[in-house]
Amino acid sequence: MKAxxxxxxxxxxxxxxxxxxxxxxxxxxxxxxxxxxxxxxLFDELRYLDEGQPGQDCSGRPLNPQFPLNLPRYAGASVLLxxxxxxxxxxxxxxxxxxxxxxxxCIIAPSFADIFFNNCFKNGVLPIALPAETVDSLFQAMYAxxxxxxxxxxxxxxxxxxxxxxxxxxxxxxxxxxLLNGLDDIGLTLESADAIRAFExxxxxxxxxxxxxxx
Amino acid sequence: xxxxxxxxxxWQQHVVESRDDxxxxxxxxxxxxxxxxxxxxxxxxxLAGRKPWRLDANLAVPDHNVPTxxxxxxxxVDGIVDPVSRLQVKTLDDNCGDFNIVEIPINxxxxxxVHVVGPEQGATLPGMTVVCGDSHTSTHGALGALAxxxxxxxxxxxxxxQCLITRKMKNMLVRVDGKLQPGVSAKDVALxxxxxxxxxxxxxxxxxxxxxxxxxxxxxxxxxxxxxxIEAGARMxxxxxxxxxxxxVRGRTYAPRGxxxxxxxxxxxxxxxxxxxxxxxxxxLRGEDIQPQVTWGTSPEMVLPVGGTVPDPEAQPTAxxxxxxxxxxxxxxxxxxxxxxxxxxxxxxxxxxxxxxxxDLRAAADVVRGxxxxxxxxxxxVVPGSGEVKAQAEAEGLDRVFIDAGMEWRxxxxxxxxxxxxxxxxxxxxxASTSNRNFEGRQGFGGRTHLVSPAMxxxxxxxxxxxxxxxxxxxxQ
Numbered sequence: 001m002k003a004x005x006x007x008x009x010x011x012x013x014x015x016x017x018x019x020x021x022x023x024x025x026x027x028x029x030x031x032x033x034x035x036x037x038x039x040x041x042l043f044d045e046l047r048y049l050d051e052g053q054p055g056q057d058c059s060g061r062p063l064n065p066q067f068p069l070n071l072p073r074y075a076g077a078s079v080l081l082x083x084x085x086x087x088x089x090x091x092x093x094x095x096x097x098x099x100x101x102x103x104x105x106c107i108i109a110p111s112f113a114d115i116f117f118n119n120c121f122k123n124g125v126l127p128i129a130l131p132a133e134t135v136d137s138l139f140q141a142m143y144a145x146x147x148x149x150x151x152x153x154x155x156x157x158x159x160x161x162x163x164x165x166x167x168x169x170x171x172x173x174x175x176x177x178x179l180l181n182g183l184d185d186i187g188l189t190l191e192s193a194d195a196i197r198a199f200e201x202x203x204x205x206x207x208x209x210x211x212x213x214x215x
Numbered sequence: 216x217x218x219x220x221x222x223x224x225x226w227q228q229h230v231v232e233s234r235d236d237x238x239x240x241x242x243x244x245x246x247x248x249x250x251x252x253x254x255x256x257x258x259x260x261x262l263a264g265r266k267p268w269r270l271d272a273n274l275a276v277p278d279h280n281v282p283t284x285x286x287x288x289x290x291x292v293d294g295i296v297d298p299v300s301r302l303q304v305k306t307l308d309d310n311c312g313d314f315n316i317v318e319i320p321i322n323x324x325x326x327x328x329v330h331v332v333g334p335e336q337g338a339t340l341p342g343m344t345v346v347c348g349d350s351h352t353s354t355h356g357a358l359g360a361l362a363x364x365x366x367x368x369x370x371x372x373x374x375x376x377q378c379l380i381t382r383k384m385k386n387m388l389v390r391v392d393g394k395l396q397p398g399v400s401a402k403d404v405a406l407x408x409x410x411x412x413x414x415x416x417x418x419x420x421x422x423x424x425x426x427x428x429x430x431x432x433x434x435x436x437x438x439x440x441x442x443x444x445i446e447a448g449a450r451m452x453x454x455x456x457x458x459x460x461x462x463x464v465r466g467r468t469y470a471p472r473g474x475x476x477x478x479x480x481x482x483x484x485x486x487x488x489x490x491x492x493x494x495x496x497x498x499x500l501r502g503e504d505i506q507p508q509v510t511w512g513t514s515p516e517m518v519l520p521v522g523g524t525v526p527d528p529e530a531q532p533t534a535x536x537x538x539x540x541x542x543x544x545x546x547x548x549x550x551x552x553x554x555x556x557x558x559x560x561x562x563x564x565x566x567x568x569x570x571x572x573x574x575d576l577r578a579a580a581d582v583v584r585g586x587x588x589x590x591x592x593x594x595x596x597v598v599p600g601s602g603e604v605k606a607q608a609e610a611e612g613l614d615r616v617f618i619d620a621g622m623e624w625r626x627x628x629x630x631x632x633x634x635x636x637x638x639x640x641x642x643x644x645x646x647a648s649t650s651n652r653n654f655e656g657r658q659g660f661g662g663r664t665h666l667v668s669p670a671m672x673x674x675x676x677x678x679x680x681x682x683x684x685x686x687x688x689x690x691x692q
Binding site for chain 2: 016017018020022023026027028030031032033034035045051054055083084085088089090091092093096111113114115118119122123172173174184185186188189190192193195196199200203207208209210211212213214215
């Protein structure tokens with residue numbers, strides 16, 4: 001996983017509430033057995049005017065001129081501003097894969113759906129929840145100023161705006177540690193292998209019917 | 216000290232390690248796999264040279280991509296026409312073979328939607344922690360299990376370590392007192408709850424469903440209710456174990472037998488919230504007040520009783536809400552003030568992990584028996600949740616009831632719930648669907664989904680428009 005320390009990037013809007021993971025990456029692209037290459041199909045149904053197909057070259061597809069990410073001013077954006085309950089619905093990790101593959105490293109919203117929020121951290125994408133008024137003021141400042149760039153400082157847990165404002169944010173310490181160091185948490189869990197084995201041994205005594213039925 | 220909730224008990228029984236930062240390592244008893252969210256996890260194991268921690272904890276079944284058309288289905292994996300879908304199903308077969316994971320393959324009689332198959336085979340049991348790379352894993356909470364969806368990185372994590380790193384959720388009780396009216400089902404309860412608390416209402420919570428109306432549900436109904444916890448924002452929903460649970464589990468293929476059964480039942484009897492347990496939030500509904508529900512918009516919280524009218528964007532309290540309603544009406548091709556009963560579906564879909572169990576099919580068959588699907592309906596699909604459900608339905612003659620009414624009787628799979636196979640809506644088409652999500656494009660590019668119960672979907676199929684199944688049934692008599 002790509003480490004995340006301090007990231008400075010252009011902000012772009014996804015200005016609607018309850019953006020679901022079907023909208024982030026539609027189902028036909030979930031047929032891929034790979035982990036990469038989903039970027040061109042991020043927000044496919046909003047971004048293009050036609051229906052996308054897996055494996056298709058997207059460069060010749062008709063773009064939706066109304067969709068913000070298609071506007072020149074948001075080209076190269078890496079910080080997504082979003083609204084309430086971002087990432088609701090399906091647990092598909094293809095959603096953060098698509099965001100990351102497109103180039104987004106950070107998503108700022110008033111709230112996130114639990115599974116999506118969790119999936120982001122596994123992929124070097126930092127979701128930041130801020131009060132709705134704070135997010136709204138970031139939206140207004142971004143709309144008012146082309147090239148609106150935010151600096152996300154994970155070690156310090158602050159966002160620095162072009163106006164010189166700093167906005168503090170919360171992040172769980174274990175998740176922060178993994179992101180800062182780009183750590184694979186399977187390796188970390190396997191450091192507790194003895195504890196898992198010990199648990200399993202006493203658990204097998206306590207609930208023997210849970211072992212060995214499927215083989 | 217206050218007593219424990221069901222969730223507190225399940226959590227406590229599975230903690231391997233608690234950490235200072237509030238996270239914990241939780242042991243996973245059952246890991247279900249399907250073809251869509253597992254290939255990258257197996258690839259990750261391969262790249263790191265890792266093996267599954269415990270083979271007998273895993274069970275795999277292909278469901279999302281499988282064709283439901285019997286001709287295409289008869290060719291097994293090789294017969295899947297779409298090459299991308301075929302490769303994905305084949306990859307599951309290959310991965311299960313390579314890693315020695317038990318798989319129920321495509322044309323096995325037990326195959327079906329993973330959340331129908333798990334409980335049906337006794338692979339998911341009360342008291343278990345159950346995970347799967349699918350958000351509707353909340354379904355298994357109906358058995359008194361701690362069950363939730365995970366992402367693919369966590370699929371790999373569970374395969375490699377038998378554990379998850381997670382954090383305890385808050386407790387929410389959704390209590391439905393009283394009795395449901397005839398014609399009102401678990402699906403209507405689920406939609407009414409979502410209508411009340413919204414699609415983010417359960418975020419950060421584990422929901423326990425309780426109250427007389429919930430205890431009165433069959434296991435099939437309980438699974439429907441827990442299935443849609445995720446549409447209320449909660450990763451997991453659960454229901455206390457009682458005789459209905461234990462009678463359901465008894466004798467299933469992977470359920471314990473003999474002395475082990477007695478031992479298990481004794482432990483399962485403890486799986487309920489203590490009388491003095493405290494919940495962080497309690498939501499109360501009256502069963503009698505719940506009407507048959509129909510969604511009109513592009514989020515499950517955009518739902519109304521069947522007697523309602525489509526809302527006016529201008530009447531919404533905030534700018535974001537106004538915009539959300541306006542956008543939903545535009546996508547759905549509906550106008551403010553329109554009666555729900557004036558909406559005319561083009562297609563009907565009865566199936567999905569929410570509503571494809573035998574009780575769902577019986578409820579739908581009861582409505583269409585001896586009647587015909589309206590001429591305006593282009594297609595009415597009935598897709599059983601598993602081969603076992605299909606066989607049971609055929610033994611009861613339900614397939615004939617559907618076929619005689621002009622509906623299509625299909626092979627088991629996820630089908631038009633998410634349209635990863637050939638079953639999908641055309642742009643602009645309305646669908647009366649027993650599935651769980653009415654998101655834009657969910658059932659096909661430009662498709663317009665209305666979530667309803669099986670009986671309501673069947674009634675809409677016959678009437679050609681949404682209709683209150685309670686009076687529809689009376690009219691038919």
